Amino acid sequence: MFWNKKKKDKGKGPKANLGLMIAELFGKTPSLDTFYNELEEMLITGDMGGSVAMGIVDELRERIMKDKIKDKETILKELRAIISGNLKTIRILPDHDKLNVFLVLGVNGVGKTTTIAKLAQYYKKQEGVKILFSAGDTFRAAAIDQLKIQGERTGNRVIAQKHGSDPGAVIYDSIASAKSHGEELILADTAGRMHNKSNLVNELKKIDKIVNSNLNGGQYRKILILDATTGQNGLQQAEVFNEAVHVDCIILTKYDATARGGLIVAINRKLNIPVAFVGHGEGLDDLSEFSPENYLDDLLALE
Template structure:
């Protein structure tokens, strides 16, 4: 049973709002990927508010719950400056949907008539470069790449130079995500970060972490690693079409203070939307 239905059922079976109800609600939140720590906090805040107002109608409680959840999830509205070098570094572990998200973002920004360029900085696998070239051809977007095995920071450097030479635009950087080799990954990311920061126009460099909504609370640990390594400005939540849970953004927002920028719901180029907190919470809770 999906998260939404569990919540619905919970409000249906408890006709009085007591300790049992709050215990069940806590379990449901935890099962919905909100995480134990954040779930306990939410319930405590909810109980306090209920006590204060002495209003225990389920409808009111549901509304309060939604408000608390909304206050934990921040949205990030991306702003691209025309004629500047805007660098969007796309991070994340293997398989979360980085390359696909880069292609979706390329399509998104191209529709806004931005000058888009894809940077193939996942040089670890030859297939990753080829995958991007196919996307580039499909979308009519230029892809800057080097040979596989080459220094990813150098590809970032060349991409930014190329963007600058064509009067500025958006550089979308695809990266490798070998978390099992954490030390190398962190060292590589720090170098890429240094180059990107020095080449991007002032205030036009963003680090975006891709989070797979089917990985559950593991995502929190991943976010911690990337956040500690170079910092994360916001996340893209992928595979939202493939999960019955999806509360991960609540714990990411509450525990790590990371907002969300986009949400992806499929494998085609158009399956990406600007993130809207209220819509997300409404869909999550029902």
């Protein structure tokens, strides 16, 4: 599932923001030039960004001209196909009987610690692995405390040092401790100080080097958490973290709030980073594997 398929209220979710706007546009039966211009504006409003929206509309224009398409059903089908071609998903699974490290990235406030707890729940149920939490965000005392709470909530050990400690040392100690205790997966929190980009990038590069030097054989993944309601700011965040450590995949949180949906398309098209999961609630089980088909159903629904 993309997320729980509960009935949506009008005015909420991507359907109300983009799908219904496209439906109204079809209802106006404008000239093709007007249609293209207004569709481009709608895609931008849906958080795809100017260059991505322009590229999608240009490709749609070419298909309509080439195949002489006139009916709205076929136009919508072609639009869906174009957007679908930009969507990328991935399954991130830890190796059994080896130590794996999943570095959880993201700015403050996107739901990193909550998502770490959800990932732990998911991997325990799906893979049965033993998990360790690593409190690598040492710059916020609240982040350390929050991860400890999530550790108690999910029954997982937490490796933490005092506020202000070296994050790289915490990750190093976590790897050593997990090896000695037979844990198979480290879910490591990290700082998200976007206001101090150079320090953040340097810190993440140091952590990246420590993991690569001390992990033997298991999966090492860098997972970026993005808040779906942040719009194009999410793309900027993805660019910064990807520059620092090459992000392997994205988890989109808060998607069932008032997200407009296009952020996924923009990131997939511009940065080629796939989406692994979608968070859709506060419960430990409120994490679903990303489904491009269900995503498109909601994004472009006309009824």
